Amino acid sequence: MASATLGARAGVRVKSRTEIPRWVWALPPVAVLGLVFLYPLALVVQQSVTPDTGGTSLQPYADVFASSAFREALGTTVWLAVGATVGCLVLGFALALVIAFVPFPGGKAVAKFIDVFLSFPSFLITLALLFVYGSVGMANGLWTDVTGAATGPFQFLATPWGVLLAEITYFTPFVMRPLLAAFSQIETAQLEVASSLGARPARIVRQVILPEALPALAAGGSLVLVMCLNEFGIVLFTGAKGVTTLPMLVYGKAILESDYPGACVVAVVNVLISVGLYGVYKVVSRRARA
Amino acid sequence: MLVHSRKGKWAAWVAFLVLFLPLFALPLLVIVAASFATSWSSAFPTGFTGGHYRAATSGASLQALTTSLVTAVSASVLALLIGTWAALAAAALKKGGRRVLDALFMLPVAVPSVVVGLAVLVAFSKPPVLLNGTRWIVILAHTILVTAFAYQSVSAAIVRLDPAYEQAAASLGARPSYVLWKVKLPLLLPSLNAAAGLCFALSMGELSATMMLYPPDWLPLPVQIYSTTDRGSLFTGSAISVVLMATTLLVLLLVSRIRTKASYR
Numbered sequence: 376m377a378s379a380t381l382g383a384r385a386g387v388r389v390k391s392r393t394e395i396p397r398w399v400w401a402l403p404p405v406a407v408l409g410l411v412f413l414y415p416l417a418l419v420v421q422q423s424v425t426p427d428t429g430g431t432s433l434q435p436y437a438d439v440f441a442s443s444a445f446r447e448a449l450g451t452t453v454w455l456a457v458g459a460t461v462g463c464l465v466l467g468f469a470l471a472l473v474i475a476f477v478p479f480p481g482g483k484a485v486a487k488f489i490d491v492f493l494s495f496p497s498f499l500i501t502l503a504l505l506f507v508y509g510s511v512g513m514a515n516g517l518w519t520d521v522t523g524a525a526t527g528p529f530q531f532l533a534t535p536w537g538v539l540l541a542e543i544t545y546f547t548p549f550v551m552r553p554l555l556a557a558f559s560q561i562e563t564a565q566l567e568v569a570s571s572l573g574a575r576p577a578r579i580v581r582q583v584i585l586p587e588a589l590p591a592l593a594a595g596g597s598l599v600l601v602m603c604l605n606e607f608g609i610v611l612f613t614g615a616k617g618v619t620t621l622p623m624l625v626y627g628k629a630i631l632e633s634d635y636p637g638a639c640v641v642a643v644v645n646v647l648i649s650v651g652l653y654g655v656y657k658v659v660s661r662r663a664r665a
Numbered sequence: 666m667l668v669h670s671r672k673g674k675w676a677a678w679v680a681f682l683v684l685f686l687p688l689f690a691l692p693l694l695v696i697v698a699a700s701f702a703t704s705w706s707s708a709f710p711t712g713f714t715g716g717h718y719r720a721a722t723s724g725a726s727l728q729a730l731t732t733s734l735v736t737a738v739s740a741s742v743l744a745l746l747i748g749t750w751a752a753l754a755a756a757a758l759k760k761g762g763r764r765v766l767d768a769l770f771m772l773p774v775a776v777p778s779v780v781v782g783l784a785v786l787v788a789f790s791k792p793p794v795l796l797n798g799t800r801w802i803v804i805l806a807h808t809i810l811v812t813a814f815a816y817q818s819v820s821a822a823i824v825r826l827d828p829a830y831e832q833a834a835a836s837l838g839a840r841p842s843y844v845l846w847k848v849k850l851p852l853l854l855p856s857l858n859a860a861a862g863l864c865f866a867l868s869m870g871e872l873s874a875t876m877m878l879y880p881p882d883w884l885p886l887p888v889q890i891y892s893t894t895d896r897g898s899l900f901t902g903s904a905i906s907v908v909l910m911a912t913t914l915l916v917l918l919l920v921s922r923i924r925t926k927a928s929y930r
Contacts, residue, residue, distance in 0.1 A: 415785050625780060642784075
């Protein structure tokens with residue numbers, strides 16, 4: 376491929392053979408993707424306007440939008456995702472700050488540990504939280520042991536707060552990684568100068584480090600926002616009837632109720648929100664690299 | 666160095682540990698501890714048993730492990746093939762074409778996995794391609810999900826590739842196919858390895874799309890963990906989780922060993 380341009384430029388090999396145009400090579404993978412992914416997605420959209428009674432109408436949309444379960448799920452999904460993103464940003468920024476600028480022995484190991492953490496599935500966090508904060512878990516066990524009470528005070532696992540805690544735990548490393556990369560670009564001399572001029576750490580963070588880290592924060596934050604909107608495993612493992620997010624609603628409608636048009640409507644809404652935000656993330660992260 | 670005083674440094678470290686240990690280290694430790702415990706009704710687990718592991722490595726759980734391994738390996742191989750091909754083809758295109766390919770192949774990352782599962786279910790539950798109820802539908806969904814990551818990491822590596830090598834080879838008269846096999850792919854080998862590890866780990870832990878699709882005779886580990894814990898056997902569930910984590914880590918370690926060997930070449 377490259378030889379053609381090079382040859383042409385050097386005038387060594389003028390088009391002696393008929394070359395296949397480059398875009399032809401892109402066709403096979405695109406065809407495969409189209410067949411196994413784009414076509415099924417199109418079918419989901421089609422199914423969403425095809426009610427069980429037959430014909431084509433927007434009735435499924437009207438039904439779903441009118442249902443309180445959908446509105447509640449939409450609200451829960453958005454506030455959980457926004458809350459988890461804010462939590463991840465604050466926590467990830469603080470932790471990455473210490474790893475990068477207050478170095479300690481074992482900091483490298485911590486960075487490695489974060490990489491390993493990222494390769495585990497999310498639902499393991501919920502499983503672990505069951506043992507830590509569950510009704511007979513560590514925290515409540517400690518409480519009942521110390522105070523002699525019959526039950527502990529930690530009963531939030533089956534509520535949205537449990538999902539929020541699990542999401543913050545699981546997704547914080549996704550913020551830390553781009554932040555650590557951005558921090559490694561900051562000249563330490565800049566910090567030394569600022570501090571020798573009498574700036575206190577809080578001011579250095581605010582006026583030197585934060586402006587440099589903003590693009591990485593924005594990129595990490597929007598990625599986590601999309602991932603939280605799409606998160607399923609954590610919510611499923613929580614097993615709470617009270618916490619329904621859009622992916623849970625898709626699963627419930629399709630698998631448990633066999634209401635495919637309804638499931639497809641929720642899926643279309645979820646895809647529109649996520650893909651829209653993902654587009655924002657791509658724009659932001661491209662700017663972060665520039 | 667941000668904090669210079671000794672006191673300040675210690676304060677930062679203590680704050681770090683207070684946040685980091687309970688949030689990130691504790692969950693993994695707790696799962697390992699629970700997998701050996703007979704009961705857990707107070708602050709710490711009580712009783713020591715290896716019985717949960719016997720349950721986790723026999724019968725249905727053992728079958729789930731092989732199911733997961735077969736699924737993850739097949740999905741990774743397919744994803745690497747399609748993803749690498751697409752990334753190489755995209756790199757040869759002009760900016761506009763590359764953007765289109767980027768957008769198309771990154772789409773499965775943005776679309777919720779549950780919806781990927783639903784889409785595959787809707788499309789392949791009826792003729793002409795009837796895959797519903799077979800293992801192929803699970804492998805297909807995993808392939809779609811991890812291809813995006815293979816594409817992403819291989820294209821990132823292609824951008825970093827020094828074009829001087831292929832230009833030198835081509836100027837010496839090597840045909841494009843020869844340049845691809847003997848120059849480009851060997852140079853990309855370390856990142857292909859990394860991509861393979863990533864795909865494998867993702868596929869091993871995939872739950873969302875799998876929950877929509879799995880047939881009764883093709884139950885991957887995450888689904889097995891869910892059904893075990895849903896029945897109330899939290900300790901056996903933990904043991905299976907440890908098996909899942911250990912297998913993933915072991916494969917990642919093996920892959921990274923191949924990678925260091927490849928980068929010496």
